Amino acid sequence: MDGGTRWLDSDERRAWLSFLAMVSLLEAALDRQLQRDAGMPHAYYRILAMLSEVPDRTLRMSDLASITHSSQSRLSHAVARLERNGWVRRRPCPDDGRSTLAELTSVGYSVLAAAAPGHVHCVRENLFDVLTAEQIGQLHDICQAALARLAAAPGAVPIPGACEPVTDPAPG
Helix, strand or coil: CCCCCCCCHHHHHHHHHCCCCHHHHHHHHHHHHHHHHHCCCHHHHHHHHHHHCCHHHEEEHHHHHHHCCCCCHHHHHHHHHHHHHHHEEECCCCCCCCCCEECCCCCHHHHHHHHHHHHHHHHHHHHHHHHHHHHHHHHHHHHHHHHHHHCCCCCCCCCCCCCCCCCCCCCC
């Protein structure tokens, strides 16, 4: 073994394995809930949600792939399915003929709005309802510390708003 490797100590290893297990099981719970209640996988919900958060509900496909941490081909396949459902529309980018824009349609926004309460309930039930207010603050601080490092890496594209200071969300 490499003598220069800083191996995880037992506390770090336990924390790391707990984090991996929590993220994996939470992702699976969110996927099951969205499949059951909205007929879509969590990956499709994330695409719709990311489009809903940007001006004109429109992004270049390459930017959407970066934000969702998806390959161009996987995103293209997902957007084609969302387009067939009438939830997203693709169109050429007016400034750059080589780029394609993905736009959330009004139907897609309505589908997202209808799916959001169940999604939020699932997030709350499986994460926030089991934490104290102090633990939620600690979770935020931990995530912000890691995000500061990760978001500074070349090519890193965090979810819009993830690295901004906490503010109360708008109603609705």
